[in-house]
Amino acid sequence: MLLMFADDVVLISDTITGLQNQLNILHKYSEYSSLEVNLDKTNIVVFRRGGRLARNEKWFLNGQPITTLSTYKYLGVVFSSTFKMRNCITDLALRGKRALMEVISNLNGIGIIDPSVYLKIFDAQIQPILLYGAEIWGMHRFYEIEKVHLIACKRFLNVSPQTPTAIVYGECGRYPLYINALCKTLKYWVKVIHMHEDRIPLKVYKMQVYYDNCGYKTYASYIREILFAHGFGYVWMSQTVGDAALFLSRFKTVAINIFLQSWNSTLNNSSRYHMYREFKSLLTPEKYLSCILDKKFRNILTKFRCGLLRLKYNEGRWLNVEVAERSCPLCNLGVEDEYHFIFTCTEYNALRLKYLPCIYQKQPNYYKFKSLLSTNNETTLRNLCKYIYHAYKSRTIKLQ
Ligand SMILES: [Zn+2]
Incomplete structure (x- = not known):
């Protein structure tokens, strides 16, 4: 058994002497064809459940010992002796983060860029x-992979x-990367089941299905579980998908819908999002991210929407203070949350008149709050930023 790709050769054996015999044949072949095996790049990995190597687990090429390692990077994937993907994922996350930092430092100085451009760069270069x-x-x-996405x-x-x-995904209108990873797995599975029966991947897959039927957990078991969990159990039963592109697009839609359900329930089931869920219901990128080009205005609106401004309500959440004790330090007319800050605090009446459209100045209610914070009108968004910026600045000065 051997795998060949470009100038790489992988010898696979399940016995110690079997591998040594293969190495002897490789040596004879390389002598015959005047090719040289680079021993610096040649290593052995003994795949096993754990534990140390036995004394006789040593191999030689033309009398020269070959180093045995616990991990080896083959075609960009780190394989570990226990077949755990952990090392591979750590390596991918590290490389992804390094590439992300390079992109970010290249973009520095350009100023604010459109989220669609930034995220397109991420999807094309980092993902x-x-x-x-x-x-x-x-x-x-794997959280490590998602973490790089979240950092971006x-x-x-x-x-x-x-x-x-949940808020970060909400503002950027992003789905977690595991959905794309899942789709890649399924796409490959579709490719394998449609391979000619002589192909090794199909033979390996059939072997895995056999072991899955015997009660062992294999790659095929995970495919089965995924298909059933997404409502495609019948595809597993028939081991065929019909129109592959259509199946894969349907699968992706279902995976996204499952995520959207959990995203919505996260927003609805935690008091952390009591304000955010008032104005955010669709997972689409926010308009203000592309139309507010002044950094100080855009940042203050982001912080306001994400519940990160140091208003008494948010501060009380960080310090675990009772809600009743989070009243506005300026007007003392109720809890100082985002709604109070925009609509009811008497300290900002003049700013409100100057920056907010007339409709938001009379008879405020939560419906209007939602409408203001989810508006796509660029002028309203710009004025809202100015209102928050100046109101927060005057608040800071008054409380000093
Ligand atoms: Zn107030």
Whole structure:
């Protein structure tokens, strides 16, 4: 058994002497064809459940010992002796983060860029690094991979690393990368089941299905679980998908819908989002991110929307103070939350007259609050930023 790709050769054996015999044949062949095996790049990995190597687990090429390692990077994927993907994922996340930092430092100085451009750069340059080899590991969710995605979004929003994930996805209109990883796995599975029966991947897959039927957990077991969890159990039963492109697009839609349900329930089931859920219902990128080009105005609106401004309500949440004790330090007419700050605090009456459209100045209610914070009108958004910026500045000065 051997795998060949370009100038790489992988010898595979399940016995010690079997591998040594293969190495002897390789040596004979390389002598015959005047090719040289680079021993610096040649290593052995003994795949096993754990434990040390036995004394006789040593191999030689033309009398020279070959180093045995516990991990080896083959075609960009780190394989570990226990077949755990952890090392591979750590390596991908590290490389992805490095590439992200390079992109961010290249973009520095350009000023504010459109979220669609920034996220397109992420999807074209960073995501392929992060999801490399997801065909074989995409059925598992790895936080390290998602973390790089979240760093990219948080850097773009210019918010602290502690900002809740649901809000970060919400503002940028992003889905977690595991959905794309899952789709890559399924796409590869579709490719394998349609292969000619002589192909090794199909033979390996059939072997895995056999072991899955015997009760062992294999790659095929994960595929089965994913298909059933997404309502495609019948596809597993028939082991065929019909129109592959249509199946994959349907699968992706279902995976996104499942995520949207959990995103919505996160917003609805925690008091952290009591204000955010008032104005955010669709997972689409926010208009203000592309039309407010002044950094100080855009940042203050982001912080306001994410519940990161130091209003008494948010401060009380960080310090665990009773809601009743979070009243406005300026007017003392109720809890100082985002709604109070925009609509009812008497300290900002003049600013309100100057910046907010007339409709928002009389008879304020939560419906109007939602409408103002989810508006796509550029002028309203610009004035809202100015209102928040100046009101917050005067608040800071008065409380000094
Ligand atoms: Zn007030």
